[in-house]
């Protein structure tokens with residue numbers, strides 16, 4: 053099986069081109085776990101399948117490194133867009149990508165001078181209703197800065213879906229967040245029936261945030277594109293940032309530029325890079 057390893061700000065995946073490869077005989081969750089393993093496999097945060105679509109120019113399926121399938125992946129979308137453009141699967145720089153969480157529109161910027169190529173993705177509108185997250189056990193429909201009992205400690209979180217679920221917690225000091233404790237506890241908490249991605253955010257100023265993430269199905273990653281979008285939406289819902297203003301999100305692996313437009317859509321711009329190509333022999 054031929055593959056391409058690509059990353060968005062250090063959030064890497066093993067990409068398989070289903071226009072050329074067939075995985076019908078494979079158990080996809082098991083394959084995702086195997087290829088993601090850094091010792092017995094290739095090593096990545098998961099596996100992404102690029103393929104045909106009957107509703108868009110191209111489709112994407114995302115598997116975390118625990119084998120769970122996700123509805124969306126921001127860093128993955130930018131890499132899929134770059135791959136589709138470079139491999140001639142699309143003949144324009146603006147095109148749609150079908151994800152399990154819905155259609156998104158990607159814009160490839162191929163000619164940026166002497167810079168790492170970036171891609172802009174219109175991620176569509178965030179889903180804020182508790183039932184869309186999904187999240188249970190809350191009296192209100194939109195969960196904004198709500199107290200959440202974790203047993204030995206209490207956090208205040210804002211719940212946002214970008215097709216996949218996110219719990220955003222604001223902090224005064226991003227360097228000291230208890231991500232290793234709170235991340236796994238929240239990730240599989242019973243109040244999140246489909247589990248949840250967990251983000252800590254420190255406000256630098258209204259158009260600049262620091263960000264850390266514990267990803268559902270993967271753990272701590274260098275970056276999470278959908279998480280950065282959720283962080284900016286949560287920052288605006290909590291009054292720290294403004295609609296229609298581009299916010300710079302500093303993630304461990306680099307920066308993303310996110311704007312929640314007045315029309316409701318969330319735009320994400322960031323790098324997408326190819327690491328290597330290879331053949332999976334197992």
Ligand SMILES: N[C@H](CCC[C@H](N)C(=O)O)C(=O)O
Pocket residue numbers: 063114116121122123124125126127128216217249267268269270275276277278279
């Ligand atoms: N762990 C996520 C999928 C990957 C999302 C992330 N890598 C991104 O760039 O958005 C989930 O289970 O919803």
